[in-house]
Amino acid sequence: MRHLSRRAQRRKGIGSAEPSSRDRWLITYADLITLLLIFFVMMYAMSTLDASKYEGVTESLQLSFKSGNSILEQGSGLTGTADQEDVTKEPTQEQEGNPQGEDTTESQPLTERELAFRAQEQELQGLMSVITQYVTDNELQDQIFVADKPQGISITLSDQFVFDTGRADLKPASAPVLSKLASLFRDIGTTVSIEGHTDNMPIKYASNYKDNWELSGERALSILRYFLEHEKLTADGFQYAGYADTRPVGDNTSGQGRQSNRRVELIVLRQLQEE
Incomplete structure (x- = not known):
């Protein structure tokens, strides 16, 4: 009788756990809703652009691309443009002779x-x-x-x-x-x-x-x-x-x-x- 009562008790325990296991999906669902809420809050926060910070980041990236070394171009600058002549430099003798930047090909002798x-x-x-x-x-x-x-x-x-x-x-x-x-x-x-x-x-x-x-x-x-x-x-x-x-x-x-x-x-x- 005691053995049967223990088995009955086990059966009773199992039976009492069934209702709780059916509701466990609510926990996962609640976690998912919470994560989605956090995601949308972050997206909304990122959508507000600070113009001054954006300009600062842009200038920083431009300086980085010009000052680095380019492996593809085998020259200075990530884009291979840092080793180009500075437009603020003084003009060369050829440029002084052509101040308007005219095409010098026209000066070639005619046939x-x-x-x-x-x-x-x-x-x-x-x-x-x-x-x-x-x-x-x-x-x-x-x-x-x-x-x-x-x-x-x-x-x-x-x-x-x-x-x-x-x-x-x-x-x-x-x-x-x-x-x-x-x-x-x-x-x-x-x-x-x-x-x-x-x-x-x-x-x-x-x-x-x-x-x-x-x-x-x-x-x-x-x-x-x-x-x-x-x-x-x-x-x-x-x-x-x-x-x-x-x-x-x-x-x-x-x-x-x-x-x-x-x-x-x-x-x-x-x-x-x-x-």
Whole structure:
């Protein structure tokens, strides 16, 4: 009976402990809640930034990175920048000669071809200035037009100033102007392109030319022959072509537009002649 009572007592003790073991998770849960509360309190405290302390830490880090030794860069400073020259140092002799910090590569000597192009450009601008002044002095603004185009200096002669309608024979009044141009072309050192142009009106049956292609080409050729035969210029400095009505500068539906299209252009080309 005593043995049974002890067993009964043990059973009773075990049975009485079961309710307490079921509530032990509350202890762990409470600890977790406490830790989370501490974590959020710390996060809130860290979120308040002290500007003065932040600047002090930043300066300290910058000095550290500049004063340490860099293993990767094999130089002084953690970033390899401490051994660079101080911007407060006095300028060297080269810097004194270039106070504005300009690119010194432009001072390198130019090639012979670059020098030749520069010299030719100066010559072309001088040519344009002389012709423009000549046109102004002789009041030829309505007959001769000078322009600086990408391909070169363009000198446009109105067909009324140089030719009769439907003809390619030079008018005597155009001789002084052509002689003046010839004197400027004599030593220009580049190619002069003589180009004839017409409007879109068909050639009349009384004309000596088949169509506008032939007329525009013959007009350009007449000016070329004047330079070669009367002014004795060398042929290798010229080229000529007739474009008929394919390159208009005005509206062919109006009389004024057709008049502007009937022209001869002398273009002093931007190019160096091959030696």
